[in-house]
Amino acid sequence: MWETEFGDCGGRKSRVLVVDDERLLADTTAAILRNAGFEARTAYDGFGALETTVEFHPDFLLTDIMMPGMNGVELAMAMAERYPAIKIMLFSGQAGISDILEASRAKGFDFPLLAKPVPPAKLVEGLKSLRNG
Amino acid sequence: MVLPSPRELTHLSQTEISEGLFGRPQVMSESAKNFLAAIVASSDDAIVSKDLNGIVTSWNEGACRIFGYQAEEMIGQSIRRLIPQHLQHEEDYILAKIRSGERVEHFETTRQRKSGELFPISVTISPIRDDAGKVIGASKIARDISERRRSDESRFRLAAIVDSADDAIIGKDLNGIITSWNQGAQRLFGYTEEEIIGQPILRLIPDNLRHEETEILRKLRAGEKLEHYETTRVGKDGQLHEVSITISPIRNSEGVVIGASKIARDISDRKKVEQMAIQAEKIATTGRMAAVIAHEINNPLASVLNLIYLARTGGLSPQEIQNNLAMAENELERVSHLARQTLGFYRDSGAPVEVHLSELMNNVLSVYRAKLLSHNIAVDAQYGDLRKIGVRPGEMIQVFSNLISNSIDAMPQGGKLTISINKDAGANREGLRVVIGDTGQGIPRDHLAKVFQPFFTTKGILGTGIGLWVARQIVERHGGQISVSSSTEPSDSGTAVTVCLPFSGSSSDRPKANGAGSGTEIQ
Numbered sequence: 001m002w003e004t005e006f007g008d009c010g011g012r013k014s015r016v017l018v019v020d021d022e023r024l025l026a027d028t029t030a031a032i033l034r035n036a037g038f039e040a041r042t043a044y045d046g047f048g049a050l051e052t053t054v055e056f057h058p059d060f061l062l063t064d065i066m067m068p069g070m071n072g073v074e075l076a077m078a079m080a081e082r083y084p085a086i087k088i089m090l091f092s093g094q095a096g097i098s099d100i101l102e103a104s105r106a107k108g109f110d111f112p113l114l115a116k117p118v119p120p121a122k123l124v125e126g127l128k129s130l131r132n133g
Numbered sequence: 134m135v136l137p138s139p140r141e142l143t144h145l146s147q148t149e150i151s152e153g154l155f156g157r158p159q160v161m162s163e164s165a166k167n168f169l170a171a172i173v174a175s176s177d178d179a180i181v182s183k184d185l186n187g188i189v190t191s192w193n194e195g196a197c198r199i200f201g202y203q204a205e206e207m208i209g210q211s212i213r214r215l216i217p218q219h220l221q222h223e224e225d226y227i228l229a230k231i232r233s234g235e236r237v238e239h240f241e242t243t244r245q246r247k248s249g250e251l252f253p254i255s256v257t258i259s260p261i262r263d264d265a266g267k268v269i270g271a272s273k274i275a276r277d278i279s280e281r282r283r284s285d286e287s288r289f290r291l292a293a294i295v296d297s298a299d300d301a302i303i304g305k306d307l308n309g310i311i312t313s314w315n316q317g318a319q320r321l322f323g324y325t326e327e328e329i330i331g332q333p334i335l336r337l338i339p340d341n342l343r344h345e346e347t348e349i350l351r352k353l354r355a356g357e358k359l360e361h362y363e364t365t366r367v368g369k370d371g372q373l374h375e376v377s378i379t380i381s382p383i384r385n386s387e388g389v390v391i392g393a394s395k396i397a398r399d400i401s402d403r404k405k406v407e408q409m410a411i412q413a414e415k416i417a418t419t420g421r422m423a424a425v426i427a428h429e430i431n432n433p434l435a436s437v438l439n440l441i442y443l444a445r446t447g448g449l450s451p452q453e454i455q456n457n458l459a460m461a462e463n464e465l466e467r468v469s470h471l472a473r474q475t476l477g478f479y480r481d482s483g484a485p486v487e488v489h490l491s492e493l494m495n496n497v498l499s500v501y502r503a504k505l506l507s508h509n510i511a512v513d514a515q516y517g518d519l520r521k522i523g524v525r526p527g528e529m530i531q532v533f534s535n536l537i538s539n540s541i542d543a544m545p546q547g548g549k550l551t552i553s554i555n556k557d558a559g560a561n562r563e564g565l566r567v568v569i570g571d572t573g574q575g576i577p578r579d580h581l582a583k584v585f586q587p588f589f590t591t592k593g594i595l596g597t598g599i600g601l602w603v604a605r606q607i608v609e610r611h612g613g614q615i616s617v618s619s620s621t622e623p624s625d626s627g628t629a630v631t632v633c634l635p636f637s638g639s640s641s642d643r644p645k646a647n648g649a650g651s652g653t654e655i656q
Contacts, residue, residue, distance in 0.1 A: 021507070022432045024460065028439030035447050066428060068507035093431025094424050117435035120442035 046070025201247030323369030509547030543573025570629035
């Protein structure tokens with residue numbers, strides 16, 4: 001099982017997959033996380049994220065919600081079902097997504113939601129506490 | 134020679150009759166007697182004579198018809214046969230009057246037919262004198278007034294209905310002069326019946342709507358009816374009332390239009406509720422757009438925060454820092470561009486402003502740009518007429534926003550949004566025609582008729598159901614028209630909404646018939 005194989009205990013860097021159709025945002029977020037000691041990769045849509053996951057085996061998934069094709073909540077649900085150990089955080093710049101979240105809660109998922117813009121220092125802090133906690 | 138009427142005849146002595154008929158007293162030729170007999174025989178009224186004991190001495194055809202007794206059944210019988218039991222005392226009173234030489238005129242009472250039926254009657258009874266002037270009997274003329282009673286009753290009942298109605302019910306002639314005025318009219322407009330009857334109906338019409346009356350009178354003269362025509366009227370105190378009026382021609386028995394009845398209902402309250410609903414929808418639209426705008430603003434802001442953070446802490450080369458700051462600047466440009474276009478959308482000045490509709494449309498499209506992209510919707514906007522037009526920009530943006538938002542919702546699997554602005558050469562006015570079309574699944578026929586009705590929605594809890602209705606209100610207030618056409622054919626489905634706006638679009642001061650202004654599907 002790769003989840004245990006890539007655990008934090010071996011001194012390996014935690015891996016974060018950042019997904020956002022806003023490429024600049026995805027790229028800069030990944031750069032910040034790399035500077036903070038994470039191994040970070042980006043994907044620009046849900047299907048790209050699923051593909052990357054197969055070979056990257058992330059510990060964390062950070063995903064935007066409103067994306068073309070598969071939205072962030074659909075991605076999060078797919079990931080949580082296939083890789084239960086991945087810690088998932090959603091972020092969104094929009095308030096009007098309650099109906100999308102409602103759909104995921106109805107299926108028994110409750111993902112933490114961050115409101116954009118997230119100050120980079122807080123994002124790093126949050127991820128570190130999730131990793132250590 | 135003017136003949137005295139049968140009624141008058143009985144009031145006169147024989148001498149007087151002779152004088153009246155022949156110019157000389159005491160002459161009653163055989164022919165005169167025959168003439169009188171003919172009048173009596175042909176009279177519709179009952180003409181009966183009796184002696185001072187109340188015994189019937191003559192009985193005409195009219196009496197047969199009214200009472201049902203033949204002459205041979207009645208002559209020699211007491212007149213009391215005709216009087217219901219409880220009114221027998223009347224005969225004593227009548228005979229007493231006759232004996233003293235007095236007359237009983239237009240005495241309304243109840244009598245009984247041979248069939249036993251009681252009926253209302255008006256009776257005039259005069260003494261008959263002999264040549265010496267002595268009273269020897271009485272002549273009695275009786276008229277069956279059941280018909281009159283019935284029509285009186287129905288008239289009173291109608292009057293009571295008219296008076297108790299909440300609506301103003303007004304009669305006027307073909308010159309627009311008020312001829313009747315009910316309590317409802319007094320309540321609505323403040324004038325009493327005495328003040329207003331004989332006055333022109335124009336008193337109730339605000340100065341800027343006076344042309345309506347010309348049109349209304351023209352229609353009435355042509356025998357046409359106006360139904361539920363919504364307009365504004367003015368009361369005695371100068372206050373304006375939103376009313377719905379129905380005007381029908383009044384015809385005489387020959388079918389000629391001689392006037393009109395006008396029923397006006399105060400719809401100020403309804404209009405207030407509608408205004409509140411429009412206001413609420415504006416807030417809802419603002420909310421929906423705010424959500425879209427928030428997304429569009431928060432994304433670049435998040436990038437800016439990241440870029441600056443990296444520049445401060447990332448150990449970058451000076452060149453990389455420069456690059457980051459330049460990118461941050463670009464992102465801030467994006468935010469401020471969006472802010473310029475969207476903030477202040479709903480700051481409605483109230484007065485129309487000359488604008489390019491294409492510019493308003495582009496602003497709305499830029500708000501929805503990301504949403505359109507993420508839904509895989511291609512946009513084809515063609516602006517064929519770039520003339521400016523006077524509109525309230527905030528309201529028109531709301532119309533476009535509602536329509537585009539609907540189109541996006543109609544194409545969850547992607548598709549094409551087609552927008553065109555072209556010259557609209559209407560029947561009498563020139564304007565611009567905006568068409569917003571989608572390639573969604575279309576609106577079923579039975580829904581199409583309802584899309585402009587308030588609170589109609591197919592979107593479950595996500596729709597407020599008044600977006601199109603509000604669009605229609607706004608377009609009509611601009612003097613324009615909105616209509617929708619749709620196809621649900623699987624190969625060629627889609628919906629197109631057409632908005633026509635006149636260049637001379639004044640605000641709601643033109644007469645419009647019921648629901649005119651809006652598309653085919655308004656029933």
